Amino acid sequence: MSLSFEGRVVLVTGAGGGLGKEYALSFAERGALVVVNDLGTDTKGGGKSSAAADKVVEEIRAKGGKAVANYDSVEDGEKLVQAVLDAFGRIDVVVNNAGILRDRSFARTSDLDWDLIQRIHLRGSFLVTRAAWNHMKNQKFGRIIMTASAAGIYGNFGQANYSAAKLGMLGLANTLAIEGRKYNVYCNTIAPVAGSRLTETVMPPDLVAALKPEHVAPLVLWLCHEQCQENGGLFEVGAGWIGKLRWERSRGQIVRKKNKPMSPEGVRDQWDKICDFTDATKPTSVQESLQSIVEVLSSLESEEGVGANLTAVAASPTLGSGVNPSAAVGQKLPPSTFHFTHTQCILYALGVGMSTKDPDHLRFLYEGSEDFSCLPTFGVIVSQASMMDGSLGSVPGLDIDLTRVLHGEQYLELYKPLPTSGSLTSEATVADVLDKGSGAVILLDVNTYSGRELVCYNQFSVFVVGAGGFGGKRTSEKAKAPVPPPKRAPDAVVIDSTTRDQAALYRLSGDWNPLHIDPSFAAMGGFKAPILHGLCSFGFAARHVLKQFANNDPSRFKAIKVRFAKPVMPGQSLQTEMWKEGNRIHIQCKVKETDAVVLAGAYVDLHASEASAEKPTQAGGLQSELVFAEIGRRVKDMGSELVKKVNAVFSWEITKDGKNAAQWTIDLKNGSGSVHRGPFSGKADVTFTVSDEDFMEVVQGKVNPQKAFFAGKLKVRGNIMLSQKLEVILKDHAKL
């Protein structure tokens, strides 16, 4: 789709020729209403003529475009912008392009040479932009271009005045980018190389002829378009090439010791290291820049002093406490207990879009309902509380900048239906930290208990945008992987609207991240408006599955995995597409309005329905098969590693409805051992028949438990209802 400027009002200063003229023509060609400003001076700022601006306006009109001429000086910024408003009623884009040259070697630069250049370039851009600023802020749209120069970035003989003004404009742009961001007013800077009245005084004629303004204008148009989210960028552009610039800072070196004075000799002695760009950082904000100072102070405090450098800061631009993020792996957060009543369950159900409009939803919305239940995905709420008190940020290496945190993925497994009130205690561990280049992914494993009984397991995957590049690993065997859906039409599709206030409601369940409510905060994270909580869309999708495939029965829910692929805005509609593959329901969720996939690689695992479980069991029946599949999975996860260890003792405890049903103890001596059954509790209604040798083969991973089962080696007696969760817990009795 071509980029249109239909209805946009664009002011180009110094548009009587060269680059400015090209910008004016290009904007007009794409539908913009253009104010062609040019004072009509010569390149040194002398003389005045309306001819240059008039000619450009004529050319635009001849092509069917709309433009008016303006002859004010950029030093009359207010007047100039008023003329724009008088002509077209608004102002959307300001291209600060006007400029003159007064080149002199520095020794010969007069006060006037200096002042004139500062006045036209730096002060003129300030005055014009300030006059337009509030209009742009109020209309929540504005695009500003500052024109810098390679002379400012790198310096150029004979252009001290010009270099200073041009780099001054970059400083101005950097701050405008920050102040304007939350109003959708973006400011970028270009350092163009093009043949123009200015460059022809400093470049050979054939080069001037080859560097065409039309090779610069497309960048300016893109940066000024509403689709472009670039803000605060600096670009060199010319001859059809565009490059972006950024700051790079050496790792640096601390050159003093605690309570000792800093000396020039100390600086001299560390000079090579100060200037060594190995492992350089690329700070992008004052905050990132200051992190190194904090690091210096803590290094000095720990008496490291001279010789210490800022490696960790270098490694981690936004996880920046000074400790490499990988150091956080294995760290445990303090246990935290979540107390709740039916109020929280109901509030959560409302937060994920349940409504009394649907009579089926009443069981989740009214505590007086006969079958009043808690939505299974409330399991994320009880667990996340353990991390929402800021304790995550206190883990060394995870000093998180909240504006950069996006929820990346989520896995939840319930081991029993959630109660509708009670106290649940969660223990969170940093399972891994991954370096994804564009960001860091923090994997958090959270086990939630009622007393000593495991109720649910969550894996939170938090994506910290911009915090990659610290040299960490990219993948983890600990990550619960997303699974793509089958390549066929979905078996069911549900479309459901979120409301404008969905995030405002959902946050009351405990995710107070301002990203979802505060427009300024969202703007700092680069979003036009607050976005919906990932776990809110997750809750929508899960209840769609529960309704379509489990008759809204929470006890059928086993597990869910989701990747948050793109943000959702409150008020958008979610389209959940579902594919049934056995007891796994694959999900893909799109925003209906944009067709963008927002939940990807997602699935819900259900327990088989009670109807099938009620069929009498025989050895080989479906229920037994599932029980052994479950045991087999856990044996595979943990057993194969343990059996390699010598002299280990561990036991399996099999519980039903939270009560001990059976226990297996395995003694391993020098890698082999025996299996003891029991003690069985009086309430046990399930027993396993298996020879010790056969069970050992399963434990050692030599035999697939399901195969062993079908071969008749493993047998189950009893009557296990699949709606009642059977848990198999590996008791960690290993003495290694």
Ligand SMILES: CCCCCCC[C@@H](O)CC(=O)SCCNC(=O)CCNC(=O)[C@H](O)C(C)(C)COP(=O)(O)OP(=O)(O)OC[C@H]1O[C@@H](n2cnc3c(N)ncnc32)[C@H](O)[C@@H]1OP(=O)(O)O
């Ligand atoms: C305290 C704990 C509690 C939980 C805290 C949560 C707090 C909440 O309040 C916050 C929220 O709810 S935010 C809202 C929900 N989340 C979102 O909207 C994020 C949407 N996703 C995105 O924008 C991008 O995927 C984005 C930006 C995440 C990644 O996009 P890109 O940078 O373009 O990445 P891309 O180039 O596609 O891939 C690079 C590598 O990263 C992996 N990856 C991509 N998306 C991922 C995601 N969502 N989660 C995890 N990994 C992800 C890619 O696979 C790729 O890695 P590899 O090359 O190794 O495959």
